[in-house]
Amino acid sequence: MAITGIETLVYGVENINECVAFFEDFGLNLKSRSEECAQFQLEEGSKVEIRSIKDPSLPDSILQGTGVREVIWGVDSTENLEALVASLQTDRDLRRDADGTAHFKSDCGLPLGLRLYDKKKVLNCPDPLNAPGVAGRLNVSRKWRLRARPKTITHVVFAVEDFVASHRFFEERLGFRLSEYQIHLGIYMRCDGASDHHNLFLLDMNSGSAPGYPIYHHANFGVEDIDELMVGTNHMKRRGWSVGGLGQGRHRIASALFSYFKSPTGGEVEYGSDSDYLDDNYVPREWNALFGLQSWMTEQPEWIKNAQIEWHAKHMTEGMPAHIRSIKDLPDDGKLA
Ligand SMILES: [Fe+2]
Numbered sequence: 001m002a003i004t005g006i007e008t009l010v011y012g013v014e015n016i017n018e019c020v021a022f023f024e025d026f027g028l029n030l031k032s033r034s035e036e037c038a039q040f041q042l043e044e045g046s047k048v049e050i051r052s053i054k055d056p057s058l059p060d061s062i063l064q065g066t067g068v069r070e071v072i073w074g075v076d077s078t079e080n081l082e083a084l085v086a087s088l089q090t091d092r093d094l095r096r097d098a099d100g101t102a103h104f105k106s107d108c109g110l111p112l113g114l115r116l117y118d119k120k121k122v123l124n125c126p127d128p129l130n131a132p133g134v135a136g137r138l139n140v141s142r143k144w145r146l147r148a149r150p151k152t153i154t155h156v157v158f159a160v161e162d163f164v165a166s167h168r169f170f171e172e173r174l175g176f177r178l179s180e181y182q183i184h185l186g187i188y189m190r191c192d193g194a195s196d197h198h199n200l201f202l203l204d205m206n207s208g209s210a211p212g213y214p215i216y217h218h219a220n221f222g223v224e225d226i227d228e229l230m231v232g233t234n235h236m237k238r239r240g241w242s243v244g245g246l247g248q249g250r251h252r253i254a255s256a257l258f259s260y261f262k263s264p265t266g267g268e269v270e271y272g273s274d275s276d277y278l279d280d281n282y283v284p285r286e287w288n289a290l291f292g293l294q295s296w297m298t299e300q301p302e303w304i305k306n307a308q309i310e311w312h313a314k315h316m317t318e319g320m321p322a323h324i325r326s327i328k329d330l331p332d333d334g335k336l337a
């Protein structure tokens with residue numbers, strides 16, 4: 001198996017024109033536009049597809065409201081695609097398009113697809129950092145930028161009823177790797193053919209980060225460094241788009257810089273940069289939820305500023321214990337040992 005990442009995010013939205021304007025301001029390249037569908041393509045070859053939420057071609061879903069209505073995961077070879085399809089067909093409905101794309105649902109009802117994906121390697125050249133006594137750049141300026149131009153779709157996030165059970169499906173049936181467990185909040189995982197810290201985060205729909213029913217939460221788009229992230233952020237603000245719930249900062253989990261915007265697609269969209277990379281040598285950790293959420297933020301909300309945060313990040317040498325089959329099996333404090 002080798003799923004290499006998100007090939008397409010298919011959105012169902014209220015207002016296609018507004019969403020096209022949003023993603024153009026965000027820095028994506030519009031590839032095609034028709035009455036029914038707008039499609040953006042990123043440098044790695046991945047796509048964002050915008051359709052009306054009433055479009056009959058969208059799969060039915062556990063997800064309520066607008067937002068991503070189907071994630072098409074990219075597979076590196078026909079052989080691997082057919083092996084995944086053969087396995088999935090044993091216990092669920094699966095539909096094929098003429099081009100071989102397979103459509104199906106996870107055990108918890110998330111609409112998913114698999115498609116052959118020739119993922120392109122993108123090129124970045126972040127400016128070296130300076131520090132007192134350390135000159136990564138001597139007599140050299142950092143890049144000057146006008147706009148952010150994301151080159152990758154890094155991850156997508158959904159709120160689901162039981163993130164432990166939903167995670168098992170991705171691990172056992174699609175080969176995803178566990179990256180982290182954020183206590184009582186959710187599970188981060190990556191595709192077996194990707195080294196991004198995570199390509200999918202499933203969070204508890206009753207955690208307070210979601211309204212108590214399954215929703216699309218946000219998607220993350222990769223930019224080169226903090227300058228591109230903040231130049232993009234300034235441009236989005238100038239264009240009148242609203243900053244998302246966490247604003248700008250750095251997550252402690254994945255060490256990733258973030259900048260969130262509320263999106264007319266529903267949910268939010270995130271610029272991301274300087275995230276950790278993982279391979280199969282990584283030992284996942286369980287994290288205190290607030291400790292993992294942020295290392296710093298430009299505008300800390302009161303509920304974080306005044307919180308007593310336990311510095312807890314403990315390696316899980318065995319991954320999620322097999323007896324934890326659902327949220328209901330978690331101990332009261334959420335800690336696995
Ligand atoms: Fe994110």
